[in-house]
Amino acid sequence: MVSHVLQVLCWGALYGAAGVFNDLMSCAYFSMVTYTTVGYGDLVPPERWRMTAGVEGLTGILMCGWSTAFFFTVVSRLHRPIGSEH
Numbered sequence: 033m034v035s036h037v038l039q040v041l042c043w044g045a046l047y048g049a050a051g052v053f054n055d056l057m058s059c060a061y062f063s064m065v066t067y068t069t070v071g072y073g074d075l076v077p078p079e080r081w082r083m084t085a086g087v088e089g090l091t092g093i094l095m096c097g098w099s100t101a102f103f104f105t106v107v108s109r110l111h112r113p114i115g116s117e118h
Contacts (some may be wrong), residue, residue, distance in 0.1 A: 036095065040067045043088050052077050067092035 044063035048056045053075065062075045066088045077085050 036067070036092075036099070039091070039095065040064050043067060046084075047077070047081070050081070052081050063088065068096075069093060 040063045041060060043066070044056065044060035047053060047059040047063060053059050053062060058075060062077065062085075064070075065072050065075075066085050069089050069092060071089070076082075
């Protein structure tokens with residue numbers, strides 16, 4: 033979770049540094065709803081930033097999927113039946 037929050041904050045910082053939105057909270061909020069693909073639509077970036085937002089959304093999907101796979105692997109290894117070699 034910490035890794036995901038850090039990624040969202042990095043994307044938000046990018047939007048903030050570029051002046052995409054008026055304040056950092058809006059940048060962080062937009063980044064969170066984009067990264068998680070919730071996409072409320074209440075904040076819309078300028079046209080030239082829309083492809084970047086799409087890349088962030090794809091990144092969020094991939095990273096959440098990767099985290100799910102990692103979590104599943106760890107839990108599977110922790111709950112191996114006794115005597116199982118695999």
